[in-house]
Amino acid sequence: MRTSRIAVTAAAVVAGLSLSACGGGDSPTNASSSSSSTPAGEQTESAPAGQPEGESTGTGSPEQAPDEGSAGQESTGTAAKPERCHTDDLTITASDATIGGDTTSTVAVKLLNKSDRECSIKGFAGVNLLSSEGAIPATRRDQKDDGTVLKSGEPTYFGIFYKANASGGSGVRIKGLVVTPPDEKKSVTLKWPGEPSLPVTDSPEPSVEIGPMGSVGQGQG
Template identity: 45%
Template structure:
């Protein structure tokens, strides 16, 4: 009777071990199946995407680099720099009685038919009977400015007044080169006719940054 019980118990234990082994085999199968299926799918998808042909989805085609780059890049990205040929440049006397120095306002009107970007300093030279005199920069340049088509922006040119009573250095023309350009425009000088003759210790001719003489319409 005791031997029979031991044999029955041994059968129950064996059956339990067999059942556990089957369950473990099932877990191992699942563990090896999932990574295998992922590994098979990933190279296939990646290869089609890099191919760029049939695998590209409509969403990928319509929302690629070009579309993203064109969105939200700011107004300046669609405007090129202002060119000399697209600007109407004029100069007017802006001197006010009582000012310690003379001032000429140089206006640049955008006539290019498109908006353009302008910033920094224009090149300014005065043609005189003693040769060419280049203006020195004064002040800090502002941020790049989008000059709308048909709009005007200006900068100032300041110079010492000739109060010596003599003829001084006669000014004949004003030469303006827009920022980041090499083509110049020569204008009649609209300010006082002469500069004082000095030994180089007097006030120089100065040019302010774009926008320093106000912004016109």
């Protein structure tokens, strides 16, 4: 009877050991691993290799790069054109500029910028010769003028071209010269420095002509 109990006990112990070996799913290690699994429905993201945690991966909309074409640049624009020369800005004088042997006599009119600023001058002055027969207007020659900017103290010149009286008679006597700068209304009256008279003529050709600014060389007068 005692022998039978010992045998039954031994068999029970062996059976218990067998059950422990086959029941690995209940081991503490597996239970811990199961409890750390990600819950169903949740997703995790990991930074790409070499990408620090917390930094953008670049999959979002990139920020607009600043436009460097004109930002921070100052507009240079263009230099302002100098104001035109007014009569009061100019010292106007006249001198004989006839070259010996010329069939046409010349008076050079000098316009000197006496102001303390630059000024622009372009085109033809108004010119009248005061004579014993009344005012003789000068006719413009067919010449082009691109304009000139006069610095303070700088002059320009234009020419008055005429036929001198060679008849031996009194002709038309010249008593003075009236000059009005281009685009101005104020005139100056000067002494006439040329020949004292013009010939009396019925020719349709003009007796007095003028050129534009710069139509005679500097150094005159």
